[in-house]
Amino acid sequence: MEQARLIVKALADAGHQAYIVGGAVRDLLLGKSSQDIDIATSASADEIRQAAAAHGWGTVEVGAAFGVIIVVVGETTYDVATFRAETYGEDSHRPEQVQLGVSLTEDLQRRDFTMNAMALDIDGNIIDLFGGRDDIAAKLIRTVGNPYERFAEDALRMFRAARFAACFGFRLDPAAQAAFSPNLARVAGLSVERVRNELQATLIAPWASVGLKIMMVTGLLAAECRNTEQRVARSVPILPELGRLPGLPQNARYHKYDVWTHTLATVDNVPAAAALRWAALLHDVAKGWPGVRTVNKYGQPSDPGHERVGAEVAEQILLRLKVSSAVTGQVAWLIRRHLILPVPEEKKVLGWLRRLARDFRNIREFRQQVDQLLELHRADRLAGHTMPDIETLDRVKELVAAICRQVPFYPGQLSISGKEIAARLGTGPQVGKFQLNLLERIQTGELANTRDSLLAALTARLKRQPVSNQD
Structure with missing residues (x-):
């Protein structure tokens, strides 16, 4: 978080608005550490690069159309994005149009849930325009604005709602849950990879059953997504x-x-x-x-x-x-x-x-x-x-x-190596066969897995059959 604050300060010193936004602010209020810290700013992509260069930080361009630049501080990366608004169309996940250079309010308004739509300024003040802090206190997952519209924009948000419920043990706002059913058809446009990632993240969360219940009762598990290979899309049943x-x-x-x-x-x-x-x-x-x-x-x-x-x-x-x-x-x-x-x-x-x-x-x-x-x-x-x-x-x-x-179960656990056996039996399949024989005899209690015992068994084997070198 401290390095993220340095980026915010660098942008502010250059005359731009800049805030830590999204999940990092939510996690701060929950008393949790955040793996990914995002920053939103009024600065353009070029201005973000300039501010980073002035402090010796590296940058990587990953989404110029979305105004997103990765800033590298030490070994840590941060997504720094220009304030934007989004308009959605036929695609079930990606916006059709992106408008850069909007206000902080418009940037926060495009986000999925109130708990993810807060900002933290350089002085540590939280900007909460949609009641995210109260919803976190109430352990409630509520959309920013009309839930039907939020899910129609991006169908993956329904899976994210279930995942957040599983991660935090929160309940889903009834209005949001009611908006799942009329938007289930939009799931058909989601890639199987994105759906799988949300399913697996839900499964390994602390309250996995909470998220799975939501997916079951809302019909998400019965829906279909899509798999695209060589530009050919086909429907994939989820669960x-x-x-x-x-x-x-x-x-x-x-x-x-x-x-x-x-x-x-x-x-x-x-x-x-x-x-x-x-x-x-x-x-x-x-x-x-x-x-x-x-x-x-x-x-x-x-x-x-x-x-x-x-x-x-x-x-x-x-x-x-x-x-x-x-x-x-x-x-x-x-x-x-x-x-x-x-x-x-x-x-x-x-x-x-x-x-x-x-x-x-x-x-x-x-x-x-x-x-x-x-x-x-x-x-x-x-x-x-x-x-x-x-x-x-x-x-x-x-x-x-x-x-x-x-008890050993594999040749590598034996007290003598395959190389030692090969030196006396000769190279070839007889080495592996002898190792398996040793394992069986140790497992049945006939031999001890000691060097002396196994070397004695090897000597006895040599007396029964001469060396066969197959080099």
């Missing part, structure tokens, strides 16, 4: 698969809530990592599907195989939303295995870990996914299960930690 979950019953013997309520609680219960939150959101997505939903002999709903079908559905969803392949793979893996947990006995847990280890290349990836799987198990159990049995889960978790400290 209509979740639409069947509200009110979908579960077996009352094991579950207190319907599937959607349980899903939201699971999301809130897991740590705020993208893969975990996506897995929590989609772990029961296949419940209620034709071919999955059945009725058991007691007349209760049941969904055998929903973890397998759900993993496939989740992968399809994340691929169309262009979620990274790494996250997509992690999510599908977690969902496919979210029902299976071994009994808390060392032999059973070791066998379970040996099977899981085949899916990964190294111990780091393996431990990360196993730890996330246990987190998903915990969140799932605490999200309305009648018999969560967290004690058993904790015992399994303790055994996992103890086994992973003592």
